[in-house]
Amino acid sequence: MATSIELAHASASATLAPKPSVTEVVARFVRTKPLGAAGGVIILGMLFLAVFAQMLAPYDPYVGDYGLQFSRPSAEHWFGTDEFGRDVMSRIMYGARIALFVGFTASLIGCTIGALLGVISAYWGGRVDLLLERLMDILLAFPQLILALAIASILGPAVQNVVIAISIPVIPRVARVVRSAALSVKENVYVEAVQALGATRRRVILQHIIPNVAAPYIIMLTAQLGAAILAEAALSYLGLGAAEPTPSWGLMLSGSAPSYAEKAPWIALFPGIAISLGVFGFNLFGDSLRDALDPKLKG
Amino acid sequence: MATGTRRQRPLYTVAALAFFIGLLGLTAGAAVHGADTPRRGGVLLAAIGADAPSLDPHQEQTFATLQPVSPLYSTLLQIDPYNYPNVIGDVASEWKIAPDGLQYTFQIRPGIRFHDGSPLTSADVKASYDKILFPPEGVRSIRKHHYSSVASVEAPDPSTVVFKLKFPSASLLVNLASPWNVIFPKKYLDRDPNYFKNNVVGSGPFKFKSYTRGSTFEGERNPDYFIKDRPYLNGYKFFVSTETSVRAAAIRSGRAHIEFRDLPLSEVEAITKNLGDKVVVQQTPFVIHFDVAINNTVKPFTDIRVRKALNLGIDRYTAGRVLYGLTGLRDVGAFTRPTTEWAMSPAELEKYPGFGRNAEKNRAEARQLLGEAGYPNGFKVVLKNRNVKLPYQDWAVFVIQEWRKIGIEAEHRPLETAAWYADGRDQGNFEVVVFPTGHFVDDPDALLAPFITGSSQNWARFSNPAIDDLYARQARTLDPGERRKLVIELQKIVLENAYHIPGLWWSRNVVHWAKVKNWIAPPSHFTNQKLQDVWLSED
Numbered sequence: 151m152a153t154s155i156e157l158a159h160a161s162a163s164a165t166l167a168p169k170p171s172v173t174e175v176v177a178r179f180v181r182t183k184p185l186g187a188a189g190g191v192i193i194l195g196m197l198f199l200a201v202f203a204q205m206l207a208p209y210d211p212y213v214g215d216y217g218l219q220f221s222r223p224s225a226e227h228w229f230g231t232d233e234f235g236r237d238v239m240s241r242i243m244y245g246a247r248i249a250l251f252v253g254f255t256a257s258l259i260g261c262t263i264g265a266l267l268g269v270i271s272a273y274w275g276g277r278v279d280l281l282l283e284r285l286m287d288i289l290l291a292f293p294q295l296i297l298a299l300a301i302a303s304i305l306g307p308a309v310q311n312v313v314i315a316i317s318i319p320v321i322p323r324v325a326r327v328v329r330s331a332a333l334s335v336k337e338n339v340y341v342e343a344v345q346a347l348g349a350t351r352r353r354v355i356l357q358h359i360i361p362n363v364a365a366p367y368i369i370m371l372t373a374q375l376g377a378a379i380l381a382e383a384a385l386s387y388l389g390l391g392a393a394e395p396t397p398s399w400g401l402m403l404s405g406s407a408p409s410y411a412e413k414a415p416w417i418a419l420f421p422g423i424a425i426s427l428g429v430f431g432f433n434l435f436g437d438s439l440r441d442a443l444d445p446k447l448k449g
Numbered sequence: 450m451a452t453g454t455r456r457q458r459p460l461y462t463v464a465a466l467a468f469f470i471g472l473l474g475l476t477a478g479a480a481v482h483g484a485d486t487p488r489r490g491g492v493l494l495a496a497i498g499a500d501a502p503s504l505d506p507h508q509e510q511t512f513a514t515l516q517p518v519s520p521l522y523s524t525l526l527q528i529d530p531y532n533y534p535n536v537i538g539d540v541a542s543e544w545k546i547a548p549d550g551l552q553y554t555f556q557i558r559p560g561i562r563f564h565d566g567s568p569l570t571s572a573d574v575k576a577s578y579d580k581i582l583f584p585p586e587g588v589r590s591i592r593k594h595h596y597s598s599v600a601s602v603e604a605p606d607p608s609t610v611v612f613k614l615k616f617p618s619a620s621l622l623v624n625l626a627s628p629w630n631v632i633f634p635k636k637y638l639d640r641d642p643n644y645f646k647n648n649v650v651g652s653g654p655f656k657f658k659s660y661t662r663g664s665t666f667e668g669e670r671n672p673d674y675f676i677k678d679r680p681y682l683n684g685y686k687f688f689v690s691t692e693t694s695v696r697a698a699a700i701r702s703g704r705a706h707i708e709f710r711d712l713p714l715s716e717v718e719a720i721t722k723n724l725g726d727k728v729v730v731q732q733t734p735f736v737i738h739f740d741v742a743i744n745n746t747v748k749p750f751t752d753i754r755v756r757k758a759l760n761l762g763i764d765r766y767t768a769g770r771v772l773y774g775l776t777g778l779r780d781v782g783a784f785t786r787p788t789t790e791w792a793m794s795p796a797e798l799e800k801y802p803g804f805g806r807n808a809e810k811n812r813a814e815a816r817q818l819l820g821e822a823g824y825p826n827g828f829k830v831v832l833k834n835r836n837v838k839l840p841y842q843d844w845a846v847f848v849i850q851e852w853r854k855i856g857i858e859a860e861h862r863p864l865e866t867a868a869w870y871a872d873g874r875d876q877g878n879f880e881v882v883v884f885p886t887g888h889f890v891d892d893p894d895a896l897l898a899p900f901i902t903g904s905s906q907n908w909a910r911f912s913n914p915a916i917d918d919l920y921a922r923q924a925r926t927l928d929p930g931e932r933r934k935l936v937i938e939l940q941k942i943v944l945e946n947a948y949h950i951p952g953l954w955w956s957r958n959v960v961h962w963a964k965v966k967n968w969i970a971p972p973s974h975f976t977n978q979k980l981q982d983v984w985l986s987e988d
Contacts, residue, residue, distance in 0.1 A: 213850050216771045233775055234846060307836070307863055389691065389836060393861040395846045406775070406843075408694035409716055 179442065186438020192431025200246040207240035211397040220414040230416035233406045234395075238416060241397035242424050248309060248398045249428055252382040256313045257374040260320025265367045267321065268328030269359055272336055273351070283329075286322035294319040298381055302390035309398075312391045316381045324370045331363040369440040376432030383425045399425045485966060491985035493685040493965065496696035496705040498837050500663045500689045502867040503646035506629045507581050508589045510874075510906070512710055512974050513866055515628060517666035517687045519978035520680075521564075522631035522651035525555060525574055525610070526622070530982065533971040534890045536626045540569060540652070540675075541610075550617030550927075553625075555610045561675040563634045564649075564656045571604035576635035578602045578612075580642055588642045589875075591905055594898040595624045597924055616925045619932065620894040628889055628975050654680040654981035663689055674981070681967075681984035693839045700728070700960060706985070707961035710974045711735070713839060714774050717960045729963045731970035735955035736786055736896075737887025739778055739844045741832070744879055745911040745948055754822040756947035759881070760803035761815035762855040767808065768847050769953055776840035780954035783940045784900070787954060789891045790929065791936045801944035803951075815855040827856020833872055833882040836863040844952060845883050873908050881950075884908050889973040893936045894924050900943050911948040 170178070180187040199206065209215075209227075214235030221231040229238035271282040289297065297319040305311035335341065341358055349358075385391035386400030394405060399421045407418035499513035506515050506522075526544075529535040538544070541555040561569040582599055584590040598618035603611040614621070631651065637644045649657040652675070655668035669684040688705060690696050697716035699705035701723055712720075717730055741759075749755045765781045772778040783798060785791035798804045805811050819827060832849065835841045842863060849859045859881070864872060872878040886906070888895035899906040901920045902913075916939055923935035943949055959970040964986040971977050 210853075213853055216767055219771065219774075234771065234850065306868075389863075393863050394842055395849055395861065404692075405838075408692075409697065409713065409719075412719055413715060 179438070183438035183442065185434050186442075189431045189434025189436075189438065192427060193435055196246045196250060196428055196431065199243050200250045203240075203243040203247055207237075207243045209237035209240040211236060211241040211244040212395050220410065220417075222414075223416055229420045230414065232402075232414070232417050233410060236395075238402075238420050241402060242399065242420055244397040245399045245402065245421065245424065246428075248392060248396065249379045249382060249425075252309065252312055252316065253375045253379040253432070256316035256378040256382075257320065257371055259313065260317035260378075261324045261367060261371045261374060263317070264321040264324025264370075265328040265360075265363065268325040268330075269332045269355055269363065271325065272329045272332035273355055273359060282325070286325050289319065289322040290326075292319070294323075294377070295381060295384060298385060299388065299390060302385050307390050307393050309392050309396070312382055312385050315385065315390075316378050320374050320378075324367070324374075327366050327370055328363050331366045332359050335359050335362045365443045369436070369443055372432065372436035372439050376429045376436060379432065380425070380429050399428075485986065487681050487967065487984045488986055489681050489984070490683050491988050493682050493707070493980065493983060493985065494705045495685065495687045496699045496708045497666075497687045497689055498691055498693070498696060498708075498710060498839065499835070499866045501666075502870050504649055504660075505643070505645040506631050507577075508591060508643075508646065509870075510591045510629075511866065511870075513689075515975050516709055516978050517660075517668075518631070518649060518651075519628060520653050520655040520668050520685060520980045521649050521657055522653045523561065523569070523675075524626065524628060524630055524632065525578075526626035527628065527979075528623075528626050528889060528971065528976045530969060530971070530977040530979075533976070534623065536622055540574070540632060546622070551614045553612040553614070553621065555612075557608045557610065558675060559608065561652050562673055563652045564671060565634070567634055567636070568607075569632060569634070569652050570607040571610045572607070573632050573635045574610045575602045575604040576638050577630065577632045580633070580638060581630055585642050589905055592624075592627065592629060592895070592898070594901060594904050594906075595620070595627070595892075595894045597894075597921065617927055618894075618924060619927050619929075620892050620924065623890050623892055624894060628978065654979060655682075655685060658684065665689065676981065679981045681982070682980065685980055691837050700962070703962070706965050707959070707968075709959065709970075709978065711777055711839065711955070711957050712960055713776055714958060717958045720960050724962075727963055728960055729965075731957075731959045731961075733957045733959075733970050733972045734780075734786065735777070735887070735957040736889065736891055736973050737885055738782065738784070738786075738954045739840055739883065739885045739952045741848060741950035741952065742873065742879075742882050742884035742908040743948070743950060744877055744881065745909050746877065747880060749822065749824065749828065750880065752822050753947060754818040755824070757802045758815040758818040758822070758855060759852070759857070760947045760950050761811040761818070762857065763803055763848060763851045763950065763952075764808035764811070765803065765951075765953060766806065768851075772840065772843060772847060772953065773956070776843045777956045777958055778840050778844060778953040779956050782954050783944060783951055784886070785893065785896055785936065785940065786891050790933060791891060791893050791896070793937055793940060797937075801941070802947050804944075812855050819856065824856075827858065829858045829860065830880050832859040832861050833869065833879045834861060834863045835869040835883065836865055840955065841883050841885075848883075848952075874905060877908075877910050882908065885955075887955075887973070887975075889971075889975040893932070897923070897936065897939055900939065900948070909949050911946075913942060913946065913948070916942050 216235050218231045218235040219233055221227055223230040227237050231237055267282055271279045298315045301318055302311060302315035305314060344354055344358055382391055383400030386398045387404040392398040392401050402421035403418055411418050497516055501514040503509055504514060504518055506518060524539045525541050526536050527539040529537045540557055540561055542558045544553060544555040546553050557571050563569055579602060581590050582593055582596050598614045598616050598621055599612055600615045601613045605611060633645055634650050637650060654671055654674045656671045658667040658669045660666045666687040670680055696708050697712055697720060700708060701720050721728055721730060743750045743756055769779045769781055780787045783793050799806060832845055834845045845861055849861055852859050873882045886899050897920055898904050900916050902917050919935050919939040923932050926932040926935060957970060966984050966986055968983045
């Protein structure tokens with residue numbers, strides 16, 4: 151009997167798999183989630199453009215060649231020029247910076263504040279939970295873009311204000327999801343155990359609850375990235391985002407583009423494609439990441 | 450459309466003509482221009498590019514206030530809608546100018562009633578002008594400097610108003626035809642001089658119907674209007690949109706019949722291509738120029754070298770070429786409209802910072818001046834602006850592009866109309882701000898008022914006694930030749946000291962449905978906005 155028990159233990163320890171390397175994780179992600187991988191390639195492409203825009207852009211995005219107003223796409227200007235003779239391709243490259251900056255910062259701020267509030271709400275419970283949840287109810291009563299519009303119109307048009315305007319509506323959505331995850335984590339035996347051992351609230355939250363709600367947080371973060379880019383474009387389109395001559399995709403699509411859509415369709419076409427592609431990339435990647443991280447969706 | 454320049458006539462000529470003009474004024478409203486028989490009814494739909502900061506034209510200087518409220522009010526005199534810039538009567542039926550030019554006496558038409566039913570008398574005219582000329586504490590008067598010649602306004606009897614002058618003025622009569630100087634009922638002004646910032650009680654051809662801030666403004670026919678068969682329309686309605694393309698689309702779709710201010714040539718071409726002879730285009734010059742005001746009270750703009758550099762950094766001649774098709778901004782000039790008798794010649798102008806023809810040379814000089822002023826690598830600045838695209842933002846984009854070439858990095862900050870006025874005009878809370886200057890006629894008293902000490906139009910907040918003296922002297926000078934010299938001299942001092950950044954003079958393209966009859970576009974979007982003679986040939 152005793153021998154067979156030892157053999158069982160030996161067999162168990164022999165089957166423990168080594169931790170996969172990053173390359174293996176990526177390879178498996180590409181193999182199992184090809185669409186997500188395609189989204190990742192688009193995001194990496196955007197990141198590359200944003201980081202190296204200064205080297206890659208053939209022209210200054212702010213200064214036009216006045217002799218080339220409304221120039222058609224050509225070998226010199228692949229995406230043509232706008233009403234001030236500015237190179238549309240260079241402006242799109244620099245526009246990736248604004249899109250990513252707004253997308254990442256707004257999502258990160260909104261999701262992080264939302265996650266913290268969700269954890270606090272779940273852990274404290276009682277009046278704190280009641281108060282925070284009613285506050286979230288109020289914020290959730292407004293559609294996301296309408297709330298962002300209201301905030302942006304109060305703060306005025308500027309990139310940093312767009313970040314604030316987009317991040318606030320994200321907070322209650324993330325807070326709800328994280329609160330729900332934190333509530334179930336809070337009831338686990340190991341949490342009760344560390345509490346019994348005298349761990350402080352701060353230690354319980356930071357070391358035992360937050361790490362265990364990281365998956366829904368990351369999923370929400372990636373899901374909000376695409377939405378934030380789209381919201382930035384929408385706010386700029388409505389005149390509440392970045393101000394001219396900032397090369398923002400949404401602004402390029404609004405601005406003078408509607409007035410010159412017949413005369414120079416490329417002014418509206420290429421920023422439109424850039425927005426669609428960017429949002430598409432983030433959505434594909436976010437969906438696949440959710441599938442990969444959410445234990446309920448794992449086969 | 451008469452758009453020629455208006456020469457200042459000697460005073461006796463003005464006095465002799467005044468009586469006849471006054472008589473003409475009696476019948477002007479009755480005259481119907483155009484061959485068709487006017488049709489009654491219908492609501493005129495208009496698109497407008499901004500919302501009013503307040504409804505009191507005495508205290509505002511934007512079309513966003515004047516265009517919606519003009520049809521609700523009367524003025525003492527008015528610019529003839531069909532013969533710009535001749536002066537005709539409105540509530541004044543006739544007037545006389547004393548031979549020494551020191552007294553103007555106006556007779557008020559009998560039977561005029563405000564929309565609340567009370568009669569309009571000389572007391573109301575006096576109260577309105579007292580508010581403009583001698584504003585009580587806490588009341589802004591944008592144009593009081595245009596009336597520096599007036600010592601007092603008197604109302605000896607209910608139908609007579611007398612303006613007593615300190616000195617004869619060549620500009621007074623035309624400035625009394627200002628569309629901004631609407632007549633308010635005295636009893637409301639006595640109660641609260643700011644009452645009309647949020648309320649409307651006029652005696653115009655239309656009565657106030659509704660106002661939804663930022664959205665619509667409506668007026669309805671006044672059946673008791675003092676010209677018996679006017680107005681023809683049942684009402685009018687303005688739709689507010691700061692987006693040029695939205696206003697153009699409103700015209701194209703028929704949701705608006707007209708945009709009174711201006712649309713860019715590209716939009717005009719697209720609309721005419723689309724609608725053919727269903728629309729009419731009226732093109733005129735514009736007594737308005739778009740500049741940049743420098744806050745002369747804050748560093749580094751207290752340094753003349755920096756101000757000169759900002760001026761030198763803008764290639765105005767290229768701007769006129771680039772921006773004309775986009776915005777209608779076209780003509781290079783100083784502070785009086787090019788080609789008028791008050792304007793500097795192009796050769797004279799080229800001697801001043803930023804008007805030289807060699808843009809590269811100008812930029813090199815700008816960089817050198819910035820270096821001498823301690824900014825060899827330029828500096829960052831916030832350019833505040835109004836959130837109206839045409840032509841404010843296009844002008845700003847051009848300026849920002851140009852300044853980048855001399856190392857000045859400007860952050861563009863468009864503001865809602867009321868906030869833009871608050872920061873620019875009222876509080877001086879800016880470094881540089883896009884600033885248009887315009888008037889309803891080419892009058893030096895009005896066009897040069899932004900440069901005198903303490904004027905609410907002096908957004909740049911500078912003070913130069915020599916300019917104040919020249920302004921006062923030109924206002925008193927009746928001889929056009931002598932006056933011109935003073936007007937030119939004043940402009941030269943502003944340019945030499947680079948207190949202000951002159952931009953481009955605008956031109957006006959109004960496209961409207963052909964069914965809008967009897968409306969003629971003058972070279973100002975402030976005049977001919979009462980709509981009393983306008984009619985629609987079909988709904």
